[in-house]
Structure formats: C-alpha cells, structure tokens
Amino acid sequence: MMPNLDLSAISPMIFVAVGAILLPLLEVLLARMIERRRSWLGRTVNREMASTAIVIFTVLLLVLALLRTVGTFDLPVAHFNLDHPMIAVDQLTRFLNAVLLISAILTVLVSSRYLADIGMDHGEFYALLLASLLGMMLLGAATDLIMLFLALELMSIPIYALAGFQRSSLKSNESALKYFIIGSFASALLLYGCALLYGATGTVELAEIARGFDPENPLTLLGAALVLVGFAFKIASVPFHQWAPDVYEGAPTTVTGFMATAVKVAAFGALIRVVAVGLQPGAEIMYGVFWWLAVLSMTVGNVMAIIQQNTKRMLAYSSVAHGGYMLVGICVGTQSGYAGLLFYLLVYTFMTIGAFTVLAILTRDGREVSRIDDLAGLHETHPFAAIVMTLCMFSLAGIPPLAGFWGKWYLLTGAVERATAIGDTSLIVLAVVLVMNSAISLAYYLRLPVVMYMREARGADRPDATAGALQTTVLWVCALAIVLIGVVPGDFLILFGDYDLIASARVAASAVSP
Amino acid sequence: MGIWDYQVVAAILFMIGVLGVLTRRNIIVMFMCIELMLNAANLSLISFSRLWGNLDGQIFVFMVIVVAAVEVAVGLAIMISLVRNRDTVNIEDTSLLKW
Amino acid sequence: MAEYAGLGLFLLLGSGLVALFLVLTSVLGPKLRFAEKQEPFECGEHPIVSPYQRFNVKFYMVAVSFIIFDVEMVFLYPWAVVFKGLAWYGFVGMLIFLSVLTIGLAYEWMKGGLDWN
Numbered sequence: 001m002m003p004n005l006d007l008s009a010i011s012p013m014i015f016v017a018v019g020a021i022l023l024p025l026l027e028v029l030l031a032r033m034i035e036r037r038r039s040w041l042g043r044t045v046n047r048e049m050a051s052t053a054i055v056i057f058t059v060l061l062l063v064l065a066l067l068r069t070v071g072t073f074d075l076p077v078a079h080f081n082l083d084h085p086m087i088a089v090d091q092l093t094r095f096l097n098a099v100l101l102i103s104a105i106l107t108v109l110v111s112s113r114y115l116a117d118i119g120m121d122h123g124e125f126y127a128l129l130l131a132s133l134l135g136m137m138l139l140g141a142a143t144d145l146i147m148l149f150l151a152l153e154l155m156s157i158p159i160y161a162l163a164g165f166q167r168s169s170l171k172s173n174e175s176a177l178k179y180f181i182i183g184s185f186a187s188a189l190l191l192y193g194c195a196l197l198y199g200a201t202g203t204v205e206l207a208e209i210a211r212g213f214d215p216e217n218p219l220t221l222l223g224a225a226l227v228l229v230g231f232a233f234k235i236a237s238v239p240f241h242q243w244a245p246d247v248y249e250g251a252p253t254t255v256t257g258f259m260a261t262a263v264k265v266a267a268f269g270a271l272i273r274v275v276a277v278g279l280q281p282g283a284e285i286m287y288g289v290f291w292w293l294a295v296l297s298m299t300v301g302n303v304m305a306i307i308q309q310n311t312k313r314m315l316a317y318s319s320v321a322h323g324g325y326m327l328v329g330i331c332v333g334t335q336s337g338y339a340g341l342l343f344y345l346l347v348y349t350f351m352t353i354g355a356f357t358v359l360a361i362l363t364r365d366g367r368e369v370s371r372i373d374d375l376a377g378l379h380e381t382h383p384f385a386a387i388v389m390t391l392c393m394f395s396l397a398g399i400p401p402l403a404g405f406w407g408k409w410y411l412l413t414g415a416v417e418r419a420t421a422i423g424d425t426s427l428i429v430l431a432v433v434l435v436m437n438s439a440i441s442l443a444y445y446l447r448l449p450v451v452m453y454m455r456e457a458r459g460a461d462r463p464d465a466t467a468g469a470l471q472t473t474v475l476w477v478c479a480l481a482i483v484l485i486g487v488v489p490g491d492f493l494i495l496f497g498d499y500d501l502i503a504s505a506r507v508a509a510s511a512v513s514p
Numbered sequence: 515m516g517i518w519d520y521q522v523v524a525a526i527l528f529m530i531g532v533l534g535v536l537t538r539r540n541i542i543v544m545f546m547c548i549e550l551m552l553n554a555a556n557l558s559l560i561s562f563s564r565l566w567g568n569l570d571g572q573i574f575v576f577m578v579i580v581v582a583a584v585e586v587a588v589g590l591a592i593m594i595s596l597v598r599n600r601d602t603v604n605i606e607d608t609s610l611l612k613w
Numbered sequence: 614m615a616e617y618a619g620l621g622l623f624l625l626l627g628s629g630l631v632a633l634f635l636v637l638t639s640v641l642g643p644k645l646r647f648a649e650k651q652e653p654f655e656c657g658e659h660p661i662v663s664p665y666q667r668f669n670v671k672f673y674m675v676a677v678s679f680i681i682f683d684v685e686m687v688f689l690y691p692w693a694v695v696f697k698g699l700a701w702y703g704f705v706g707m708l709i710f711l712s713v714l715t716i717g718l719a720y721e722w723m724k725g726g727l728d729w730n
Contacts, residue, residue, distance in 0.1 A: 021713055021716055024716075024717075024720045025716055146570070146577055153584070153585070157584055160589075160592060164592050164595060167595050170600060173592070173596040173599055174596070185535050185548055188551035189532075189551075191551075191552060192528055192554065195558040199558065203568075203570065576691065579684060580687060584681070590673065594670065
C-alpha cells in the first residue's frame with residue numbers, strides 16, 4: 001500500500017523542518033568542539049564564528065525555501081498525499097508561506113546581533129524559530145482539523161519557549177508564562193470545538209464538514225463558535241486580547257516582532273480557509289460575530305494604544321487594532337476581501353518588523369528602550385533608524401502614498417464593493433469605523449516621530465547602542481518595501497489578484513473527496 | 515451507556531477545566547485544568563468516533579495525547595525558570611507586566 | 614469452554630508459584646525482628662520528616678525526558694498493528710520518525726541533560 005506522495009509540493013516545509021531538526025545538533029556539536037579544542041577545527045573556530053555559521057545555515061535554508069515557494073507560485077494546487085489531503089499547497093498557502101518566510105528571514109537577521117546584546121546567543125533560538133515557522137506554514141496549508149490542530153500547536157509551543165528565551169529576565173519569564181497559559185487555554189477551546197464539529201458531521205476534512213454543516217444543529221454551532229474563539233485568542237482580537245500587551249512587552253524584542261507578524265499571518269491564513277471552506281454554510285451567522293470582533297478590535301485597540309507609555313505595549317495595542325482591520329476582510333468574505341486581507345498581511349509584516357527592528361537595535365547589554373519618551377532625539381543619535389521608524393509609523397497610520405495606506409484602501413474598496421453588490425449597510429458602517437479608527441490611530445503613531453525629531457536627546461534614558469550591519473540591512477529592506485509597495489501597490493496585489501482564492505481553497509480541500 | 519452519556523461526561527469535565535483556569539490562581543492547578551480540557555475533548559472525540567464508525571477521531575486523540583505531553587514539557591520548563599527567578603507559582607505574583 | 618483451559622492452567626500455575634515462594638521464604642528465611650525493621654521503608658532513608666517536601670529540581674529533567682520519549686511511543690502501537698499492510702513505506706516512515714527522536718535524544722545527551730550533576 002504505497003500512498004501517492006508528492007514531496008516536491010511541500011519542499012519549502014521540508015527545508016524548514018530539516019533546519020529545525022539539525023540546528024540544535026549543529027549548535028551542540030560546535031559548542032563541544034570549541035570546548036575541547038582537540039581537532040584543528042576546534043582550535044580555530046571561536047564562539048562568534050560558530051554562531052555566525054548557525055545564522056548563515058538558517059538563512060540559507062530559509063532563502064532556499066523562499067525561492068522554492070516563489071518559483072512554484074504559478075503551479076496548480078498540489079497535495080502532499082492525494083489519498084488523505086491533509087495539506088493542500090494552493091496559491092493561498094504559497095502566498096502565506098512567502099510572507100512567513102520573509103518575516104522569519106528578517107527576524108533571524110535582526111536576532112543574531114540582538115541575542116548577543118542581551119547575552120542569550122544560543123543556536124536553539126533559531127531551531128525554535130524554524131519549528132514554529134514550520135507550524136505556521138502547515139497551519140496555512142491545513143485542510144483537515146487534525147492537521148489544523150497539530151500545526152497550531154507546533155506554531156505555538158516553540159513561541160512560548162521563545163517568549164521566555166531570556167531566562168534570567170523576570171519579564172521574559174512572565175511573558176512566556178502568560179502566553180503559555182492563555183495559548184494552551186485557547187488551543188483547548190479550539191480542540192473541543194473541533195471535537196464537536198467532528199461529532200456533528202462525522203468527518204475532520206474541511207470540505208466534508210461544509211457538506212455536513214447544519215446551521216440548525218446546536219452541536220455544529222457550538223463547535224464552530226469554539227473554533228472561532230480559539231482563533232480569536234490567537235489573533236488577539238477584542239475581547240480575547242488582554243494577553244497581547246503583557247506578552248509583547250515581556251518577550252525579547254525580535255521575538256515580539258515575529259509573534260506580532262508571523263503568528264497573525266498564519267492564523268489569518270488558517271481562518272480564511274476555515275471560514276471560506278469548512279464553515280461556509282454558516283457564513284451568515286458568523287458574519288455578525290466577525291463584524292463585532294472587527295469593530296471592537298479596531299476601536300479598543302486604537303483607544304488603548306493612545307494611553308500607553310511603553311513602546312512595545314503601544315505596538316501591541318496597535319497590532320490588536322490592525323487585527324481588527326484585517327477582520328474587515330473576513331467580514332467582506334469575497335475574493336477582493338480576502339485578497340485585500342492578504343495584501344494587508346504582507347504590508348503589515350514589513351511595517352511591524354521595521355518598527356521592532358528599530359527597538360531591537362537600541363538594545364545594549366540587556367538594557368532596552370522601554371518608554372516612548374526615551375526615543376527622544378533619536379534623529380541625532382540614530383538618524384537612519386529614526387527615518388525608518390517614522391516611515392513605519394506613517395505607514396501603520398495609513399498615510400498615502402505608503403504601503404499601509406493601500407492595505408487599508410483595498411480593504412475599504414472590498415467592503416464598499418460588497419456592500420453595494422448586496423445592498424448591505426452594515427458593511428458600510430464597518431468601512432466608516434475603519435476610516436474613523438485610522439484617524440484615531442494618528443494620535444499615537446505621530447507621537448513617535450514628534451518625540452524622535454522635536455525633543456532633545458539629553459533627557460532620554462537610552463543605552464549607547466549601535467546597529468549591526470545585518471540590522472541595518474533589515475531596516476533598508478523594510479523601508480524600501482514600504483515605499484515600493486506604496487508606489488506600485490497594483491503589482492503586488494496582482495500576486496494573488498488573478499487567482500480565485502476561495503475557489504482554489506475549496507478545490508484544494510475537496511481534491512479527492514468522492 | 516450510550517454515546518451521549520460520554521458526551522455529557524466530556525462536557526462536564528471540559529466545564530470544570532474552563533472554570534478551573536478562570537478561577538484558580540496556582541499556575542500548576544491552572545495547567546492541570548487545561549490538561550483536563552484536552553482530555554475532555556479526547557473523550558468526546560473517542561465517543562464520536564464510535565458514533566460515526568470511522569477512525570478519524572481516534573487518530574486525532576493520538577495526536578492530542580502527544581501534543582499534551584509536549585505542552586507539559588514546555589510549560590513546566592517555563593514554570594521552573596519562573597520559580598528560579600522568583601520563588602512563586604501564584605499567578606497574582608506575576609504582575610510586572612501591567613498597564 | 615475448552616479454549617479457556619490454557620488460561621485457567623496459567624492462572625493456577627502462576628498463583629501457585631507465587632504462593633509457593635511466599636511459603637518457602639517465610640519457612641526457610643532467617644528472621645530477625647527489631648524496632649527499626651517495623652518502620653515504613655523508603656529507599657533506605659529514615660522516614661523522619663514529612664513526606665510532603667520538595668523534590669530536587671534535577672528530577673525535573675528526568676521526568677520531562679521520560680514524558681517526551683515515553684509518550685511518543687504511542688505512535689508505535691497503531692503502526693505495529695498495521696505494519697504488514699504498510700510494508701516498506703511504513704518501515705521507512707517510522708525510521709524517519711524515530712531518527713528525529715534519536716536526534717533529540719542525542720542533543721539532550723550532548724547538552725548534558727542526562728547528567729545528574
């Protein structure tokens with residue numbers, strides 16, 4: 001009984017998996033060699049060279065995976081195992097994988113220097129990062145509740161460890177603990193939801209669940225509700241967001257950047273697939289839920305962000321608000337809605353990683369810049385970092401012609417199109433709330449440039465840190481991406497604009513169903 | 515006992531778990547309540563698997579068992595690093611991060 | 614009923630053997646009774662303190678390693694049941710799974726996770 005396996009379909013994931021498995025071994029072997037100094041290699045190699053080798057190995061694997069993902073972008077839907085299609089590699093998966101890999105590459109590049117700055121330069125960091133990345137890539141590809149749950153846990157568990165990576169720091173411990181308790185609570189809710197959906201429909205495949213979905217059956221509804229609550233925790237949507245600021249503040253800065261971007265990308269990717277395929281027959285009931293989640297997330301996130309004094313907490317609430325913007329795309333529920341959401345995820349990744357990179361650069365000997373006021377006069381000490389931070393803030397606020405503006409623009413046009421097509425005013429209300437919230441968000445996004453450019457550096461409590469070469473590269477990449485996507489947004493929307501995402505997801509999920 | 519009796523037991527166990535996580539303040543107890551939730555879901559999956567006569571639910575349970583073990587390992591590691599830095603397992607004492 | 618005869622014989626032989634050993638040790642074994650022997654026995658330690666005390670944190674590594682490697686074995690049971698049908702595909706698949714576990718064990722060993730001190 002030889003199943004129909006297609007290893008080439010999941011080759012990017014295999015690269016990442018190989019890295020996640022081999023990196024700890026590589027790290028411990030190198031450490032031993034240096035310690036014993038027996039062989040020629042052991043005498044010549046030192047700690048820095050070993051950690052550089054690990055970073056190079058990681059980035060190499062990630063770039064290979066990224067090239068492979070981008071290179072296969074135009075191919076039709078592929079399955080790893082045609083007899084049991086738990087993983088579907090369609091355009092949605094490939095796009096999500098590309099964004100996830102970009103986020104991971106940028107995080108690794110920033111982290112090598114940052115980890116040395118906080119005295120935590122261990123190769124396990126990259127292994128955990130890759131393991132989590134593997135979970136994220138599988139999460140976007142899962143067409144089966146079992147795979148969905150496994151991938152979700154594979155994504156979350158290494159992130160718990162990463163959040164607590166700075167073992168000696170109490171804040172990092174607390175952050176990891178809170179994330180762990182809330183995260184596994186959410187996973188358990190989602191799991192029970194999966195169990196109820198399985199009980200109501202007798203299958204774990206998303207396409208089959210859609211066939212057996214009965215909106216009258218309380219079992220189905222409760223199952224769907226629990227699954228959605230699980231997702232709402234993961235994307236930190238109000239009212240399931242309270243963990244986000246605490247966890248984002250305490251975790252090491254580069255990990256926060258990775259959590260804020262990659263976890264959201266993967267969770268939204270899976271949410272699209274679950275909503276557009278598995279729970280499609282319940283779309284009308286879910287619309288109301290998502291509408292309220294979106295409105296609450298946007299409003300609460302933005303209002304709370306205004307009163308924050310800590311930069312990372314402010315960015316955490318901003319990330320809650322952006323989760324609300326993205327939920328608008330889920331509410332719209334059409335091709336253009338999902339395309340707008342995916343475009344937003346790409347843009348959001350660059351903006352957020354850019355902002356967190358600036359914070360990571362300003363870390364030295366374990367001392368971080370915590371308060372917003374400590375960024376005062378940044379344009380004197382770190383002119384380039386100040387420019388990039390300003391660009392990121394303007395883009396997050398949605399000021400044209402930067403990338404963030406077009407992200408919101410496509411979400412808005414998607415909502416308005418859909419609203420006029422079906423004559424639904426509630427979507428128009430949603431669009432208005434989105435615009436109003438963008439205006440509110442200016443209040444705190446503009447505060448950073450004001451502090452950086454208009455205040456004296458003297459009063460700021462800031463360690464004397466310089467940027468590493470790789471970190472500067474990341475700043476360049478983020479700045480260029482924000483400007484470039486802002487100038488020619490259409491070229492990036494075309495990446496998936498030509499593909500019917502919903503149909504593709506449905507085809508992918510039901511490829512071999514009878 | 516029919517399938518639905520098992521479902522009732524699973525639902526009760528799950529609710530005990532949820533209430534435990536929400537009300538208890540000892541991290542280890544909260545953690546055990548989360549495990550209780552996972553195992554309630556397992557029981558539910560197993561009996562649904564019996565109801566539908568397919569093996570999907572049982573395969574799911576195997577995965578969940580392993581995931582739960584991995585969660586235990588990582589969760590205990592996080593707790594131990596917390597206890598090493600600050601001698602407590604009470605969630606109320608972990609209040610550095612508040613707004 | 615005939616097919617249960619073997620089981621019955623097994624039970625009979627097993628319990629008989631146990632009973633025989635118990636009787637033999639109580640008859641043949643030397644007997645010395647003094648106060649300390651009547652105390653509860655716990656790994657050679659005098660039970661002079663309350664049993665509710667903290668364990669050494671070193672046990673944590675052992676326990677967690679045990680949990681991980683023990684629970685992963687749950688996959689071996691269904692695999693063993695259908696092994697014939699899976700043939701080489703199943704064999705290679707399980708080999709990959711086990712080698713990943715082995716790499717994990719090797720990492721833990723080299724990192725010193727199995728050292729007691």
